Amino acid sequence: MKEHFALVTGASSGMGLEFARQLAQRGYNLLIVSNVPEIHEAAEQLRSQITNEQSPIEVIDLVMDLGQQSSARELYDYTRVHEIEVEVLVNNAGVYHDRDILDDSEAFTSLIMNLHMYTPAMLCYLFGQDMRERRHGYILNVCSVTSKMAAQRLGTYGGTKAFLSHFTRALHIELRKYGVHVTDVSPGAVDTGLYSIKPALTKVGKCLGIIVSPQTLVRRALRALFRGRAKTTIPTVFWRVLCFIILLIPTCLLRLIRRLGLF
Numbered sequence: 001m002k003e004h005f006a007l008v009t010g011a012s013s014g015m016g017l018e019f020a021r022q023l024a025q026r027g028y029n030l031l032i033v034s035n036v037p038e039i040h041e042a043a044e045q046l047r048s049q050i051t052n053e054q055s056p057i058e059v060i061d062l063v064m065d066l067g068q069q070s071s072a073r074e075l076y077d078y079t080r081v082h083e084i085e086v087e088v089l090v091n092n093a094g095v096y097h098d099r100d101i102l103d104d105s106e107a108f109t110s111l112i113m114n115l116h117m118y119t120p121a122m123l124c125y126l127f128g129q130d131m132r133e134r135r136h137g138y139i140l141n142v143c144s145v146t147s148k149m150a151a152q153r154l155g156t157y158g159g160t161k162a163f164l165s166h167f168t169r170a171l172h173i174e175l176r177k178y179g180v181h182v183t184d185v186s187p188g189a190v191d192t193g194l195y196s197i198k199p200a201l202t203k204v205g206k207c208l209g210i211i212v213s214p215q216t217l218v219r220r221a222l223r224a225l226f227r228g229r230a231k232t233t234i235p236t237v238f239w240r241v242l243c244f245i246i247l248l249i250p251t252c253l254l255r256l257i258r259r260l261g262l263f
Contacts, residue, residue, distance in 0.1 A: 010093030072122030
């Protein structure tokens with residue numbers, strides 16, 4: 001059995017690649033998964049970087065579409081066939097958008113629901129059973145501050161992240177006594193190019209602490225995971241205050257904002 005493995009989904013770039021890099025720096029072998037062939041380049045990059053810094057780390061790269069309801073079982077079966085024992089599971093794969101619910105295609109709606117809800121929940125279910133039996137393991141689910149924002153244009157994205165956040169909290173409580181740590185990391189804006197923000201605004205946001213780099217986010221997220229925390233919001237103060245304010249906005253005011261075309 002190949003031991004001391006971290007499984008990271010959505011690892012071809014951005015936060016996923018950074019999760020893989022920092023976990024490798026902590027000494028974990030890697031199973032990295034993405035739906036794009038760039039995952040092979042990411043694997044080569046990780047092998048060259050980590051090997052030069054310390055003892056060799058095994059990196060297994062896998063192209064798989066996690067947007068299908070069969071994906072979680074297929075990925076779990078892959079680890080069983082190849083005798084890979086997953087000690088750390090990072091559910092990072094996802095897609096972002098802000099769009100009216102009915103303006104999405106049926107295919108995209110199915111994709112985002114599978115990526116943000118069904119697949120990560122089933123991966124937690126399958127790998128979580130192994131971790132519970134071993135009485136050791138770590139699960140990190142990448143949620144979002146939008147899980148607290150029941151507002152227009154974020155209905156599908158925020159709604160699916162809300163499920164994942166609530167699911168993670170329950171799982172944290174259920175598995176704690178078995179030595180399995182489950183953490184919800186809820187990022188705000190991260191400098192990954194995902195949000196189509198102009199470079200000048202990105203620079204201002206980073207200076208104000210509203211936008212963080214993937215390196216900072218991953219470092220704080222993993223620290224929270226290995227300390228056994230249930231949840232961490234990154235960046236901390238700004239987004240927690242914003243979420244609190246949004247929760248106070250009445251629906252009638254949201255309708256007015258909609259009529260005025262402000263959002």
